[in-house]
Amino acid sequence: MSGGTGPTGQGALGGHGNTAGMRSVEQHLADVLARIRPLPPFEQHLLDAHGHRLAEDVIAPRDVPLFDNSAMDGYAVRRIDVLGADQDNPAVLTVTQEIPAGAAATAEIGPGACARIMTGAPVPPGADAVVPVEWTDGAADGTVRIYRAPDEGGHIRRSGEDVRAGQPLLAAGTLLGARQIGLLAAVSRDLVAVRPSPRVVIISTGSELVEPGTEPGPGKIPDTNGYTLATAAREAGAVVYRVGVVADDAKLLLDTIEDQLIRADLLVTTGGVSVGAYDVVKEALHGLGTVEFGRVAMQPGMPQGFGVVGPDETPIFTLPGNPVSAYVGFELFVRPAIRRLLGHQEDLHRPVVEAVCTEGFTSPAGKRQFARGVISPAESAGRIEVRPAGGSGSHLMGGLAQANCLISVPEEQTRVEAGELVSVILLDDDAAAHSANPLP
Template identity: 50%
Template structure:
């Protein structure tokens, strides 16, 4: 991982208010490249604004399976042993080891069978010296027994059983507490709950656990030219791909996506729609309408709000960006550019960290990996360029190959990519064989 793409610190453990100053709120600082013009923010500048304005959501107890992928906000302490009682590890006969000490294939030990114990029978059972009880896997070991003889070492008798091998005391017995002990911290705070952790919690009787909720993210695309799939297209209209793409990316990040679709370039209509949507939003993401045009609706509708900022960022694609907290609710809004590739790259760089911060997940940003570049690259100075690439691991190591074009509208090339090659602001040429920083998309954190 490249140090300038790490985020320091961890998310606070509680609170839904925006983050205050502190190193944990933003990315690690690096010197500002001299090639970036005045008035243009670095990627780190803009990301810090967003992370400072999106505090973790308040936690509450949620159903266990619904907590998949979310971090615990407090230690989970076992309320009982696992196993809770001594039980059989396999089907067979519960005996005393000393009663079968002389057993062999040539001289079996024969014991009377005094009963049968099934898993979950709810009835305590005991045996005396010189007897056996049939027992099923998971059933409680009868008092007086210390060993389970599997069926394979017996004649499976019902009245009397012939045992053909001696076993040590404790053989095939699961002793209480040999996995987890009562009072043990089995999962510390911050543990991200996966299937294995959820299985453990369920085994310990947890029906609900304290985690931060999945953020509710409202996605709005803007533009008079946008149409829903299946609608008639005029000669100058296009289908709305952005809201679908961003909604899918939100879901992939583990959040809840509310895709509103597109709104026309009418500032009043946009403000009404936005106000209506805030009732179900922890975060709003818009695409389009933030550049320098005459019909940039998001900029026109929100410029002048105390906490809303629009500015250029030294990156390509994705130069125009916006962020602020809107209306009385103070809901964070991240405004992304409208071209499809720009919107997706901006989501990866800015929105994904915000979602993870709302969920209390760290790190905020996807880790960088290093790969060998498979062809030459050029890049303009003063911009951090995110080049679409195909990442693969071969017998010679990791390599990444640029794919598709450089146009910010070329989503066909974006769909061919599984990585973004990160070219620094002061790097104007990279050569085949160079080691480059790479964001592997869809990779787990």
């Protein structure tokens, strides 16, 4: 499934121009990504590298297996000595040595001789097959009776049959899961260069906010955004630090941001970016001259801010305070930035598919709407359907929690009719499983 069509469902970035002084979604995203560079790679031990993406091409430094070894417990033989052996006419060989796994040196096998050998042990010189112990009388010394001849090279794992020295193993950008870590261990790599997980700091602003679990007093509400954005950043691959609620105090907010710079690769604030009297994020950051605030032609999430702060020019996103607005802004702008920090090139965005909308709804003129939706397979084979979920209010978390996609409606379209084909941004794996026709 393609994830490279951008966040809008409208194909390549470029899109529509400004609407009444607003910037388009594509323009804002392009400016964001132009300032984001992948984090520099560093070497990690294998277990610590798990879950990260490779920042190097890995070439096999040696063969795997390193040496010819037995695939079975049994007897290393010269196949010519056991040809024709059966139950009535067993081959009788002299057991001249026993070779356990880990043995460093073995004697050569001569005519009429064999070696008792364990799984993984090196095959001795002169032997060209291994007879499983089940085909013998199991003698440990003296002589052994063999009742069946193996195929040529039977039950021998040949040096390099899995991996050859110099063979490309894993390409830069590969996500290191259990199987890839096992392969690296098999070729004796203990350190690999990986892209670190970006450290993302989430800051919720607003004197009205209290921690979930606290009984809200008059005029107070739980901090929805801090938890929504922290978990969304984790899902995007970040290491997340959620700062507690910061009251509407510009100096306190600026001090908090400066304190967090030491551990942040990217900062996200939520709230305080509109035109209210207490929009302290704009007040706190405006003097720095590096963060631009403006309006993006989208619903929800029109007020957006982005820039860099601190001596290391740490990127900072200032998202709106309404929960759905903050989440949609994160999906469209912050998530691609996190993916870029991780070293992704092509798959920055959520997958986009086309679906038949089962219910009509209106859309604001001049703004790209991202309506919450639920995608599901249609009863008729070969198509998928989507229906709007919940209302359009940017405070309505109930519908967002039920949604598994966003329906993208272009700026010039003011209504979606039932039965119309629409572009849909998939938000989770469950939605992706329902879709069968990703856009190219």
